[in-house]
Amino acid sequence: MEEVAKVAGVSVATVSRALRTPDAVSPKLRTRIEEVSQRLGYAPNRIAGSLAGARSPLIGVIVPSLTNSFFAGTLDQMTTLFEASGYQLMIGQHGYDTDREERIVAAFASWNPSALIVTGRRHARGTLATLSAAACPVVEMWDHGERPLDSGIGFSNRAAGELAARYFVEQGLIRTAFVGATLDKDDRARARAEGFKDTFRGLTGLEPLILPAGSRELGEGGAALKRVIARQPEIQAIAFSGDMLAVGAMFEADRMGLSIPGELKILGYGDLEIARHTNPRLTTIRPPHKEIGEAVVRHVLERLKTPDTPSVNLDLGVKLILRETV
Amino acid sequence: MEEVAKVAGVSVATVSRALRTPDAVSPKLRTRIEEVSQRLGYAPNRIAGSLAGARSPLIGVIVPSLTNSFFAGTLDQMTTLFEASGYQLMIGQHGYDTDREERIVAAFASWNPSALIVTGRRHARGTLATLSAAACPVVEMWDHGERPLDSGIGFSNRAAGELAARYFVEQGLIRTAFVGATLDKDDRARARAEGFKDTFRGLTGLEPLILPAGSRELGEGGAALKRVIARQPEIQAIAFSGDMLAVGAMFEADRMGLSIPGELKILGYGDLEIARHTNPRLTTIRPPHKEIGEAVVRHVLERLKTPDTPSVNLDLGVKLILRETV
DNA sequence: TTCAGATTTGCAAACGCTTACATTTTTCTT
DNA sequence: AAGAAAAATGTAAGCGTTTGCAAATCTGAA
Numbered sequence: 001m002e003e004v005a006k007v008a009g010v011s012v013a014t015v016s017r018a019l020r021t022p023d024a025v026s027p028k029l030r031t032r033i034e035e036v037s038q039r040l041g042y043a044p045n046r047i048a049g050s051l052a053g054a055r056s057p058l059i060g061v062i063v064p065s066l067t068n069s070f071f072a073g074t075l076d077q078m079t080t081l082f083e084a085s086g087y088q089l090m091i092g093q094h095g096y097d098t099d100r101e102e103r104i105v106a107a108f109a110s111w112n113p114s115a116l117i118v119t120g121r122r123h124a125r126g127t128l129a130t131l132s133a134a135a136c137p138v139v140e141m142w143d144h145g146e147r148p149l150d151s152g153i154g155f156s157n158r159a160a161g162e163l164a165a166r167y168f169v170e171q172g173l174i175r176t177a178f179v180g181a182t183l184d185k186d187d188r189a190r191a192r193a194e195g196f197k198d199t200f201r202g203l204t205g206l207e208p209l210i211l212p213a214g215s216r217e218l219g220e221g222g223a224a225l226k227r228v229i230a231r232q233p234e235i236q237a238i239a240f241s242g243d244m245l246a247v248g249a250m251f252e253a254d255r256m257g258l259s260i261p262g263e264l265k266i267l268g269y270g271d272l273e274i275a276r277h278t279n280p281r282l283t284t285i286r287p288p289h290k291e292i293g294e295a296v297v298r299h300v301l302e303r304l305k306t307p308d309t310p311s312v313n314l315d316l317g318v319k320l321i322l323r324e325t326v
Numbered sequence: 327m328e329e330v331a332k333v334a335g336v337s338v339a340t341v342s343r344a345l346r347t348p349d350a351v352s353p354k355l356r357t358r359i360e361e362v363s364q365r366l367g368y369a370p371n372r373i374a375g376s377l378a379g380a381r382s383p384l385i386g387v388i389v390p391s392l393t394n395s396f397f398a399g400t401l402d403q404m405t406t407l408f409e410a411s412g413y414q415l416m417i418g419q420h421g422y423d424t425d426r427e428e429r430i431v432a433a434f435a436s437w438n439p440s441a442l443i444v445t446g447r448r449h450a451r452g453t454l455a456t457l458s459a460a461a462c463p464v465v466e467m468w469d470h471g472e473r474p475l476d477s478g479i480g481f482s483n484r485a486a487g488e489l490a491a492r493y494f495v496e497q498g499l500i501r502t503a504f505v506g507a508t509l510d511k512d513d514r515a516r517a518r519a520e521g522f523k524d525t526f527r528g529l530t531g532l533e534p535l536i537l538p539a540g541s542r543e544l545g546e547g548g549a550a551l552k553r554v555i556a557r558q559p560e561i562q563a564i565a566f567s568g569d570m571l572a573v574g575a576m577f578e579a580d581r582m583g584l585s586i587p588g589e590l591k592i593l594g595y596g597d598l599e600i601a602r603h604t605n606p607r608l609t610t611i612r613p614p615h616k617e618i619g620e621a622v623v624r625h626v627l628e629r630l631k632t633p634d635t636p637s638v639n640l641d642l643g644v645k646l647i648l649r650e651t652v
Numbered sequence: 653t654t655c656a657g658a659t660t661t662g663c664a665a666a667c668g669c670t671t672a673c674a675t676t677t678t679t680c681t682t
Numbered sequence: 683a684a685g686a687a688a689a690a691t692g693t694a695a696g697c698g699t700t701t702g703c704a705a706a707t708c709t710g711a712a
Contacts, residue, residue, distance in 0.1 A: 001668065001669070002668085010691075010692085011691070011692050011693075012668085012669080012670095012692095013670080013671080013691075013692060013693075013694090014690085014691060014692075016669065016670060016671085017670090017671090017690095017691090020670080024689090024690080024691095025690075025691085026678095026689080026690060026691090029690085029691085043432060043435065043436045044436060044668085044669075045377075045436060045438065045667085045668055045669070046433075046436045046437050046669095047373055047376045047377045047382060047437060047438055047667085047668080047669090048377055048667065048668030048669040048670090048697090049668080049669055049670075050373045050669090050697090051373045051374055051377050051667085051668080051669070051670090051697045051698070051699085052668075052669040052670040052671080052696080052697055053669080053670060053671090053697085054670095054697095056373055065402070066392075066398050066401050066402045066405065067395070067398045067399060067402050069393070072392050072393045072398055073393060075392050076391070076392045076393050076419065079392065079417065079418065079419055080419070083418070083430070083433075088416055088418075088433065088434075088437075089416070089417060090414055090415070090416060091405065091415060091417050092405065092409070092414075093402065093405055093406070104409070106369060107372075107409075107414065108414075109369065110369045110370060110371060110372045111372050111373060111414075112371065112373055217599050218599055218600055218602075218603040219599070219602065219603060222603065247600075248603055251603050251604060251605055254605050255605060273543050273544055273545070274544055274573075274600075276544075276545065277544040277545060277548065277574055277577050278577060279577055279580050279581060327698065327699070328698085336661075336662085337661070337662050337663075338662095338698085338699080338700095339661075339662060339663075339664090339699095339700080339701080340660085340661060340662075342698095342699065342700060342701085343660095343661090343700090343701090346699095346700080350659095350660080350661095351660075351661085352659085352660060352661090355660085355661085370698085370699075371697090371698050371699070372699095373697085373698080373699090374667090374697070374698030374699040374700090375698080375699050375700075376667095376699085377666095377667045377668070377669085377697085377698080377699070377700090378666075378667055378698075378699040378700040378701080379667085379699080379700060379701090380667095380700095
């Protein structure tokens with residue numbers, strides 16, 4: 001920058017202004033400085049800029065897993081949109097481990113980020129402390145509930161479970177099950193399971209089977225199907241906490257010669273691309289993946305531009321996508 | 327830090343040393359400083375640290391897409407492993423757009439990262455300039471070829487295509503096709519297509535059908551299957567540039583009443599989880615997803631620890647996973 | 653006990669920008 | 683044309699660390 005200033009015959013302050021707040025510099029100088037820094041291939045040092053300025057153009061995002069299609073989709077949206085506004089994403093994953101989340105949040109906070117975005121509403125004590133102390137907007141996404149730390153953008157997982165139960169009851173289904181991946185660690189999956197159970201019980205007085213699955217992968221779906229049938233041979237319908245589990249169960253049912261939806265109904269969750277292509281096509285509950293990413297970016301950008309913008313707490317809702325398996 | 331220094335009754339220099347190079351401080355002071363900074367909840371400002379030190383503990387990784395399972399898997403590995411060594415990942419995606427890649431590389435370089443990791447071997451002129459000028463290790467991953475910019479860790483996509491062709495020929499398959507996603511933009515898919523075509527032609531003197539697909543998603547696989555059959559009704563075997571396309575084709579074949587592998591053989595690429603669960607299970611070519619991530623991290627960490635470590639250019643190879651569709 | 657050498661600590665100068673404030677130049681009003 | 687107000691530019695003080703070098707302290711041999 002010093003170099004550019006010298007060549008352009010101005011002070012570094014003017015160069016800085018020409019580059020960051022062009023309006024504050026006379027058109028003549030501005031063009032000269034732009035031309036020179038172009039010619040010299042000058043690239044500002046973001047680190048120095050961040051240290052001098054109040055905060056860095058970094059945005060920390062923490063998700064449970066990068067390989068989970070839901071979060072991958074949200075991150076996809078966010079990198080693209082934030083990048084366009086000149087922000088860089090720092091992405092961290094904790095694998096549903098709250099201690100690891102705490103360490104990542106602390107690490108991210110020490111970069112003076114412009115915003116911190118975490119997944120879910122349950123955090124370790126230290127995470128809460130760090131987030132509350134952070135001098136930037138904090139968004140808890142993918143979940144809706146009362147009193148977010150700062151802003152919350154997501155939907156009610158409980159409502160998603162309720163929706164599944166209500167739909168089963170409407171269809172006259174009596175012997176049902178909910179299969180959820182890692183219910184012990186994944187709060188959101190657990191909330192769906194509980195919404196399902198409570199609603200089904202409330203509506204019918206009957207007890208649905210609630211079964212955990214070891215992972216959210218296809219293979220577990222097939223295995224879970226077998227376990228459900230072993231426990232309840234007369235099962236009529238199963239709701240899964242993820243489309244991949246549901247598809248795995250469909251493959252397994254195919255192998256077992258069990259016809260879907262004839263002998264068994266299957267309901268997914270996620271509305272992944274694959275749900276549109278299976279035979280038969282998978283009926284599923286669609287969380288607002290993309291909408292969450294968009295809403296988070298829009299809100300954060302707004303907060304950053306107009307600092308007195310109030311926090312929000314949005315429930316983006318879920319939708320039942322009727323296809324052929326229920 | 328000043329605060330900690332005052333409370334512990336030492337200078338900030340000593341605090342810095344106690345925290346970063348504990349061996350350079352007497353045990354007595356070290357424990358006192360650690361205790362105080364613990365008590366005060368001191369978190370060092372990474373930005374200031376990076377400005378003062380030679381470079382930042384940031385590692386830039388650029389992939390074509392976050393939602394592509396291959397790269398998601400590699401990133402998964404890398405975030406976890408680098409995080410454990412105190413590095414943060416900055417992740418960028420360019421959607422196979424070289425201009426966008428250029429902008430991202432430039433943006434990342436301005437953070438004085440400890441390493442820069444890009445996908446593939448073809449880059450815009452400006453990207454090459456930035457990467458060559460970067461004062462840090464540069465790794466080009468997911469592809470193997472001669473003369474990487476600095477280090478290269480991947481495998482030969484051409485060899486993957488050759489493997490597919492050779493296997494088809496060994497099986498006595500004559501009327502074959504290769505369906506590739508976005509062959510115009512994805513160099514790696516194109517290299518596989520060319521390896522397939524050249525080898526098949528060389529071995530049999532026959533011309534395989536090479537067809538582009540609009541995307542790498544399931545639906546396109548089904549659509550491509552129909553197009554292949556329209557062009558060549560007697561088709562015996564199709565190699566796909568991705569497992570998802572292959573699975574989409576299997577679903578479509580199912581709908582068409584076409585038996586696999588009886589009437590049509592299908593070969594995938596990727597060895598995604600789903601390949602193990604379809605009916606019949608998908609024969610596929612496995613690129614070394616995980617191995618790439620691990621090798622990149624190992625190499626970069628080595629380079630960072632011992633700066634005079636030489637660059638590498640590794641070919642990790644591909645493997646044919648025999649299952650039931652060919 | 654003394655003193656050289658090793659170890660520990662402190663001082664102060666970067667690191668490369670941003671920005672409040674002061675100064676200079678330009679523009680406008682009368 | 684003079685003076686006030688507005689706009690443009692420069693000066694310099696940070697931002698919170700790290701680190702080379704000097705000073706102080708400690709260690710052990712003579």
